[in-house]
Amino acid sequence: MSYRPITTILLVVSIFFLPYWFYISALVVAMAAFPLYWESILLGLLIDVLYGERIDSFSAFLFSAGFLALAGLLILLPLRARLRSHASH
Amino acid sequence: MLFLLGVLAFGVLVFYLMNGVFISAAAPLWRMENGLSGVWAGATEIWRSRQSLVSENVSLKERLSSLELELAARPPAPEENGAWLALLNREAQSDGLVAGVLVRPPRTPYDILIIDAGEDDGVAAGATVALPEGPVLGVVSEVYGGTSKVKLFSSAGEETSAVLERSGLPVILEGSGGGNFRVAVPRETWVEKGDRILSADVFARLLAVVEEINVEPTDSFKEVLSRGPANLFNIRFVVIRP
Numbered sequence: 570m571s572y573r574p575i576t577t578i579l580l581v582v583s584i585f586f587l588p589y590w591f592y593i594s595a596l597v598v599a600m601a602a603f604p605l606y607w608e609s610i611l612l613g614l615l616i617d618v619l620y621g622e623r624i625d626s627f628s629a630f631l632f633s634a635g636f637l638a639l640a641g642l643l644i645l646l647p648l649r650a651r652l653r654s655h656a657s658h
Numbered sequence: 659m660l661f662l663l664g665v666l667a668f669g670v671l672v673f674y675l676m677n678g679v680f681i682s683a684a685a686p687l688w689r690m691e692n693g694l695s696g697v698w699a700g701a702t703e704i705w706r707s708r709q710s711l712v713s714e715n716v717s718l719k720e721r722l723s724s725l726e727l728e729l730a731a732r733p734p735a736p737e738e739n740g741a742w743l744a745l746l747n748r749e750a751q752s753d754g755l756v757a758g759v760l761v762r763p764p765r766t767p768y769d770i771l772i773i774d775a776g777e778d779d780g781v782a783a784g785a786t787v788a789l790p791e792g793p794v795l796g797v798v799s800e801v802y803g804g805t806s807k808v809k810l811f812s813s814a815g816e817e818t819s820a821v822l823e824r825s826g827l828p829v830i831l832e833g834s835g836g837g838n839f840r841v842a843v844p845r846e847t848w849v850e851k852g853d854r855i856l857s858a859d860v861f862a863r864l865l866a867v868v869e870e871i872n873v874e875p876t877d878s879f880k881e882v883l884s885r886g887p888a889n890l891f892n893i894r895f896v897v898i899r900p
Contacts, residue, residue, distance in 0.1 A: 585684055586691065589767035607665045614669040618677050619684065620766035622799050622809055634767075639666050643659070
């Protein structure tokens, strides 16, 4: 049974009803736990759309939750690959 | 990498086009949650006699805090202020549209409120939002059918024109997030903890209260850290004034 869709649904619910320190922490954990967790980008955009203000400049977009999720994924990808190759040795 | 960029582009297109749809869809859930939390608190009170006393204590403290806030938000000389307003042909605004707060920090990571009044209720972008007791909180930034987003003056990077009450010095209040502000004033400016910072308009509404003053011996400016008068985590109702 895949926990990935369940986790995504739970994160969506937590974004609507729980404090930011919970769902952002859970999002980071999910990004580290699941391989190529691209859903985190959509969840970050959901946070921006629900709770952020209108983005009217490129610099504001760089600090949006969606873009930061993308950056986090790009940082985690090589880290996860190295951890996996280290564990396999 | 390309796949992730594609997801981002798709998400931006879909989510920002359907901005109002998500909030409109979530608004009934938030209203229901606010209602249920009140019912739950009332239903369980009968089983907790000591807890009910604690709850009553908390609500009385909130009421006391609200009254103190109302007192602090009063203009310094109401008769004189009223005369000035009459001279400028501006009446003191006492009415406005009351709206409930659906979402407040810490649910939102930004200093944004979502209220349950929107275009259908006559709310327009740019309207001032204040507490029922008087202090101003922010402005309406986005309006949807039945809801609106309010950007608080304490949002990170938000700059607001204000006046130090003690000296009458015009200052720029810079939001730091979490209901906090910072302002830089010349070193020789007389500022003390507890001083009020008022809005720069004719109504002189309370914006913040000085909490801390930082100055180094070599600095020509002092950093004044202030806090908004309201506890953002407990705001339940706001007043919208056009």
